[in-house]
Amino acid sequence: MKKQLNEALDHINSELSNDNTIDKEKEANFIIKYIGKFDDLMQKAMKEKEKINSEYSIHALGAFIMKHISKNIVKYYDGTSLLKDTFQRILDEETDERYEKARRERERSKLH
Numbered sequence: 552m553k554k555q556l557n558e559a560l561d562h563i564n565s566e567l568s569n570d571n572t573i574d575k576e577k578e579a580n581f582i583i584k585y586i587g588k589f590d591d592l593m594q595k596a597m598k599e600k601e602k603i604n605s606e607y608s609i610h611a612l613g614a615f616i617m618k619h620i621s622k623n624i625v626k627y628y629d630g631t632s633l634l635k636d637t638f639q640r641i642l643d644e645e646t647d648e649r650y651e652k653a654r655r656e657r658e659r660s661k662l663h
């Protein structure tokens with residue numbers, strides 16, 4: 552939960568202006584609430600998939616949801632620039648995080 556709150560606050564700080572009238576913690580809690588609902592939806596879908604013995608991959612469902620969200624972003628903003636920039640930033644963040652994790656694991660293995 553704390554990691555999600557920090558990620559939400561980081562996102563809000565990068566996306567919103569430096570307007571001090573914005574209650575950033577309230578905004579972060581709003582984001583966390585709906586991310587949690589999405590996580591619950593995916594868990595529910597996974598259980599239902601198992602129950603009906605579906606061959607459809609839960610990852611394929613996630614990819615289809617991403618495609619649906621992407622189309623909505625393109626439609627809402629009337630273009631692909633924001634979508635491209637958003638996905639590139641996400642990929643960069645994930646790459647940096649994995650690199651940092653690998654570096655820490657390498658350091659730990661040298662110490663032991």
